[in-house]
Amino acid sequence: xxxxxxxxxxxxxxxxxxxxxxxxxxxxxxxxxxxxxxxxxxxxxxxxxxxxxxxxxxxxxxxxxxxxxxxxxxxxxxxxxxxxxxxxxxxxxxxxxxxxxxxxxxxxxxxxxxxxxxxxxxxxxxxxxxxxxxxxxxxxxxxxxxxxxxxxxxxxxxxxxxxxxxxxxxxxxxxxxxxxxxxxxxxxxxxxxxxxxxxxxxxxxxxxxxxxxxxxxxxxxxxxxxxxxxxxxxxxxxxxxxxxxxxxxxxxxxxxxxxxxx
Amino acid sequence: xxxxxxxxxxxxxxxxxxxxxxxxxxxxxxxxxxxxxxxxxxxxxxxxxxxxxxxxxxxxxxxxxxxxxxxxxxxxxxxxxxxxxxxxxxxxxxxxxxxxxxxxxxxxxxxxxxxxxxxxxxxxxxxxxxxxxxxxxxxxxxxxxxxxxxxxxxxxxxxxxxxxxxxxxxxxxxxxxxxxxxxxxxxxxxxxxxxxxxxxxxxxxxxxxxxxxxxxxxxxxxxxxxxxxxxxxxxxxxxxxxxxxxxxxxxxxxxxxxxxxxxxxxxxxxxxxxxx
Numbered sequence: 001x002x003x004x005x006x007x008x009x010x011x012x013x014x015x016x017x018x019x020x021x022x023x024x025x026x027x028x029x030x031x032x033x034x035x036x037x038x039x040x041x042x043x044x045x046x047x048x049x050x051x052x053x054x055x056x057x058x059x060x061x062x063x064x065x066x067x068x069x070x071x072x073x074x075x076x077x078x079x080x081x082x083x084x085x086x087x088x089x090x091x092x093x094x095x096x097x098x099x100x101x102x103x104x105x106x107x108x109x110x111x112x113x114x115x116x117x118x119x120x121x122x123x124x125x126x127x128x129x130x131x132x133x134x135x136x137x138x139x140x141x142x143x144x145x146x147x148x149x150x151x152x153x154x155x156x157x158x159x160x161x162x163x164x165x166x167x168x169x170x171x172x173x174x175x176x177x178x179x180x181x182x183x184x185x186x187x188x189x190x191x192x193x194x195x196x197x198x199x200x201x202x203x204x205x206x207x208x209x210x211x212x213x214x215x216x217x218x219x220x221x222x223x224x225x226x227x228x229x230x231x232x233x234x235x236x237x238x239x240x241x242x243x244x245x246x247x248x249x250x251x252x253x254x255x256x257x258x259x260x261x262x
Numbered sequence: 263x264x265x266x267x268x269x270x271x272x273x274x275x276x277x278x279x280x281x282x283x284x285x286x287x288x289x290x291x292x293x294x295x296x297x298x299x300x301x302x303x304x305x306x307x308x309x310x311x312x313x314x315x316x317x318x319x320x321x322x323x324x325x326x327x328x329x330x331x332x333x334x335x336x337x338x339x340x341x342x343x344x345x346x347x348x349x350x351x352x353x354x355x356x357x358x359x360x361x362x363x364x365x366x367x368x369x370x371x372x373x374x375x376x377x378x379x380x381x382x383x384x385x386x387x388x389x390x391x392x393x394x395x396x397x398x399x400x401x402x403x404x405x406x407x408x409x410x411x412x413x414x415x416x417x418x419x420x421x422x423x424x425x426x427x428x429x430x431x432x433x434x435x436x437x438x439x440x441x442x443x444x445x446x447x448x449x450x451x452x453x454x455x456x457x458x459x460x461x462x463x464x465x466x467x468x469x470x471x472x473x474x475x476x477x478x479x480x481x482x483x484x485x486x487x488x489x490x491x492x493x494x495x496x497x498x499x500x501x502x503x504x505x506x507x508x509x510x511x512x513x514x515x516x517x518x519x520x521x522x523x524x525x526x527x528x529x530x531x532x533x534x535x536x537x538x
Contacts, residue, residue: 127357133345
């Protein structure tokens with residue numbers, strides 16, 4: 001019994017320590033984000049990697065989500081004779097929930113995991129120490145471009161996902177089921193305002209911060225991982241942890257933002 | 263500062279990882295213009311000592327003073343000012359995988375100087391020539407051999423013409439010919455650039471070839487610090503074992519080894535930092 005309590009206590013302290021280290025890491029990067037100069041070349045590279053290279057998968061996924069939404073909702077709405085409201089429901093779902101959440105989860109899987117592994121390997125191979133020894137601040141040199149690029153890319157990707165998702169819903173309802181095109185667009189126009197757009201924007205920025213914070217922070221703090229290997233095994237473990245942790249935090253933040261903004 | 267003046271002083275330095283004592287009250291100094299080799303078997307604390315000297319690890323007691331700056335207590339700005347006068351070549355090279363060889367070498371110049379592109383190119387090419395790496399500028403680190411990676415790391419470490427160079431395990435993982443070639447580069451740097459060099463190694467041949475003085479560590483304690491001759495003449499058992507390449511204890515029996523392995527796995531030690 002006492003051993004169990006000791007174990008739980010030790011684990012709690014360990015997790016709190018880790019959370020503290022991650023928070024300090026975030027504060028260090030945020031502080032430097034506003035300090036000039038910004039490395040524009042590195043920022044462009046990261047924008048290309050996180051933003052441009054994620055576009056195709058986001059378009060594909062959000063088109064599918066829009067199609068499925070249009071398809072499923074059509075049959076439900078048809079029973080009540082309100083298929084002319086499809087545009088409104090698809091657009092609301094995409095802009096306030098599906099677009100930000102799906103985009104965030106896809107960016108975590110594609111770019112977040114890669115960022116975590118990259119930074120983790122740099123820690124493991126002493127490249128971060130080498131930067132320190134060359135008097136080059138690793139937060140400023142490596143992390144700031146990644147943070148800015150994610151904060152810029154994710155809202156744009158979310159906007160693309162929203163538009164493509166709404167188009168997917170349009171294809172399903174108007175092209176496949178002959179819902180009048182005017183009714184779809186009219187209902188959408190009537191229900192989407194600044195409030196919905198702001199909610200989507202706030203979510204996309206918060207999710208972007210969560211993704212880049214957890215992905216880079218877990219990699220950067222690899223050497224503090226108290227559960228074992230430092231090399232390839234350690235990198236693979238922290239990458240898995242980062243993906244799971246970021247995904248859960250995104251879903252949790254989604255609930256909190258929705259709850260506070262409703 | 264004249265040759266012979268103390269440039270690094272390590273005073274009563276102790277380091278712990280958790281409960282484990284890694285360095286135990288080390289005291290020694292490095293003089294300007296000399297090559298100091300820190301030697302010891304695996305697990306003796308060499309790399310931890312190097313990391314502490316570089317300010318990458320905080321000591322639990324004592325201090326390291328380099329060029330008048332206390333590394334253990336210095337603020338980041340002071341530490342960065344000091345590090346601009348130092349070069350460090352890591353054991354695995356620590357070259358940036360997304361940068362070509364020449365970009366890796368030019369990085370400190372681009373970050374810390376306002377030199378024009380032409381001067382940066384000339385300075386980096388000079389260092390590449392010095393390390394026999396000319397012609398490989400455009401290669402990525404993954405395309406370099408082990409010896410080339412070490413030489414590239416050395417070229418990057420000296421590109422700013424530092425007063426002080428640290429080199430972690432220069433000959434580890436290299437064949438004797440390439441290792442000897444690297445030793446020659448280290449000696450050349452000392453001669454041509456009047457550098458003070460601290461080398462951490464467990465390679466006896468390399469240490470005897472390049473060292474002006476040697477510090478020998480055993481289980482975190484300093485066994486001896488002296489000239490090559492003084493070390494050779496030392497009657498200390500550990501030093502003699504090291505010089506004669508003798509095992510410090512009898513070879514372990516297979517059963518005892520398996521037992522030890524089981525105990526180690528059961529214990530799952532907590533690791534903060536990698537050390538040798």
